[in-house]
Amino acid sequence: MSHTSTATPAAFPLTIHPHWRAAAEARGFGILQRVKDRYHLLLSCKACGATHMSKIFVVMNSQPQCPRCIEARWQADAEAAGLQWAGRDPQSRHHGFYIADCRHRLRRQFELIKRAAAGTCDVRCELCQQQKEQEEAEAQGWELIGPDPDGGPNYRLYRHPECGHEQRVARANMQTGRFGCGLCGEDWPAAPSHLYAMQFKLLNGTCLVKLGFSRNPDSRLRHQLLKHRDLDAKILKTVPMATGQLALQTEKRLHAKLQAGFPDLVAPPDLYAGELRVKSEVYFADAAQVIFAMLDAIEPEEDS
Template sequence: MYPGLLHAHWIDEAEAKGFTLIDRVWDRLHVLLECKACGSQDVVRVSVLMGFQPICHACKTDRWHDTAEAAGLEYLRRDAHDRHYGIFRAPCGHELRRQFGLIERMAQGETGFRCAICQAGTEAAEAERRCWQLLGPDHEGDPNYRLYRHSCGHEQRVARVNMQTGRFQCGKCGPAWPAAPNNLYALRFVLGDGTTVVKLGHSNDPESRLHHQLRLRDDLPADLLKTVPMASGSAALRIEKRLHATLRRRFPWAVLPAERFRGVIKVTTEVYDGRLEPIVLAALDAIEARARRRPCPRG
């Protein structure tokens, strides 16, 4: 405590701002205030009391806890090096360092959060499924790219979306698509008006082709009906072109105009009326049977 008078205008100012003036402390410039809301005490300068709204740190901490909870996090403590940041625990159990302002925006539903540790694990698993190892961020600073190492030892920048879909090759050991193994495929889509259509094509990864390229709406019913492995992309393309030519010649009524599926399937041609599905599948069955009788080695 510090000896001296408690001036009446100090007492009135403290009352008006939600505090009780307890005493003078430390020196002539500081006083001890007690929060009327929670009962905790804080030391403030007289100039702060008279010219500003004093802060109850206990109430402020409670607000941080409440805001973090509304944002789906747990408030742990303030950052030791920057008063604008706090340390929070995410639902996954990892600790996050985030600005308090960002936590308030999260609590209001304006933005979300991402755990960098979990995100790195997700991206590492994506790479491992394709025989690559995640090394870290892109050395050129592009946020859409990562640096990976292939099982052959080659290091390469790859867009993350391409690592997810498999639509890329190793720059050292990967063959170009005309020589690489490929597949013919048949897909079924159900348009918004209930019309069933069939798509015939070729791809090194038909599942990826369906989910990451062709289907523009997640709610569009779609199925991969059949795939036929081919020895190379050039062989798949050659056979696919022959099939399309035959289908257009024999069943011109089944060739759908692009406006029928624009905005839901990301192609402009080679989509047919669903009544042609048995014929397309029979053609693929015949191609598959011939391939079994005369297998081609894969490169």
């Protein structure tokens, strides 16, 4: 009695049509076999040799993406951005994990890392950034609480330990100390201030002087007036004033004298607009001696 063996038929067709192979080859892949069901193919990447499963529809109508090549690009972007690749986020197809130089683990969008790799943005560690901002606050006698409750990207919420007052402050102002406590601090009209004379040497070699007033002339010079930090600039003279209000009134009186008595020494704003963040009350260098004499005459008034 003879027995005839019969092969179990495949659950789906195994035929690979020539036009499928041609489409796959044109897109950088070879077709190894049909898998899973009648709609899927097992592809081999011509670039790296890795295999992955793809729908026939994708092979015929769009560009298949090799998972290994994609991850290699993510890793290359991470290295170019100064990070170490630590794997994709299984919870999000748009995010990956990275190790920063500080050894902290970051979760970032792939697109952000690509921009960082191209040099169009930076990747900051939140933990290190928070520590830096806390140190900035401590240097001014404050404590960092957290982000701005109103959502301002340039503001933070701080606490003044001396009185417990909590206050929104621009981070730039916290860095330079150009603010006061809303509960126990003095407003600028009542707070001590200074008149100052400053000198600027523009990139074209022109020397200018400015007369003004500020609670903190050095901070005013370094953090507010200059558009370029490397501009040659210095404080020539300061005169302490009892209050900001008195400093303002005196400054206006001196400018009126200068502009009435020495109109040819007033520098046109167009001359310095690209290098200074002010639009008036700037003079040519020849006005320096006149300004010094005015400031010297004020000092006995303040001492009397």
